[in-house]
Amino acid sequence: MSKQIWRLIATGPLSGAENMAVDEALLNAFNPQSSLPVLRLYGWTPPALSLGRFQKAADVLDMHICRADNVPLVRRITGGGVIYHADELTYSIVCSPEQIPPASSVKDSFRVLTGFLLEFYKKIGFDAGYAFESNATGLPLGERTPFCFAGRETFDIIVNGRKIGGNAQRRLKYLIFQHGSIPVINRAEKGLSYMLEHQLNLIAGTTGITECSGGKAETVLLDSPYTALFEQLKESFKVCFAVDFFEDSLSLDEQTLVAELLETRYLKDGWNLDGANR
Secondary structure (H helix, E strand, C coil): CCCEEEEEEEEEEECHHHHHHHHHHHHHHCCCCCCCCEEEEEEECCCEEEECCCCCHHHHECHHHHHHHCCCEEECCCCCCEEEECCEEEEEEEECHHHCCCCCCHHHHHHHHHHHHHHHHHHCCCCEEEHHHCCCCCCCCCCCCCEHHHCCCCCCEEECCEEECEEEEEEECCEEEEEEEEECCCCHHHHHCCECCCCHHHCCCEECHHHHCCCCCCHHHHCCCCHHHHHHHHHHHHHHHCEEEEEECCCHHHHHHHHHHHHHHHCCHHHHHHCCCC
């Protein structure tokens, strides 16, 4: 029996505006009846802040500090809180529900679609599990927080008692979009410095790959732009979902959509700061 084929698009590091335009273009161009499911791998250059779909920048960010540092701000098509994207691996998935293993609910689909991350962390030597499995302190799960990494969801991934990265999902009819952040170096404190609320306890329970390895991760794994880690991530995905990859680039139609989305949304302050197309 042949393995399912997934389209692999490794765009490398792009600007925040380009990254969000590519994610949305892949979603908008996807046909549940005819498109191959997509795994996209990418990074961020320069570092940027992304706002959740329903956030307004002035409500959660210190705009004076953001402007003084000239940090780019973009808006995601998924919900959740602010994320500071730097020194990380990032992925996005576009598929139909029928193209992934069965899930009992939308919430359970997070378990299905983050299974490859557990495989990845275990492959690089970490004892990783889900938040609900290691919640010995009884901390509330699912509380909304303005800073993404401050909260914990049921299927957030925990290493050494700390949350590593974050994942968010968007559902359309017959479509699933999910993307997530995998911090190589934990930059949560830097991200918090841009928030209106600066309480360090909000990020006390966060970590990154370098921290989890005691700062002694093999140099080959931490080469910039983290080529070896991306290769481990690809292999973990293939093993977890028992699939093969068709390595691809953006189609002409997708490139056209990216250009349109940059012009109408992701290069405009109205959209990025307030969610308004102006």
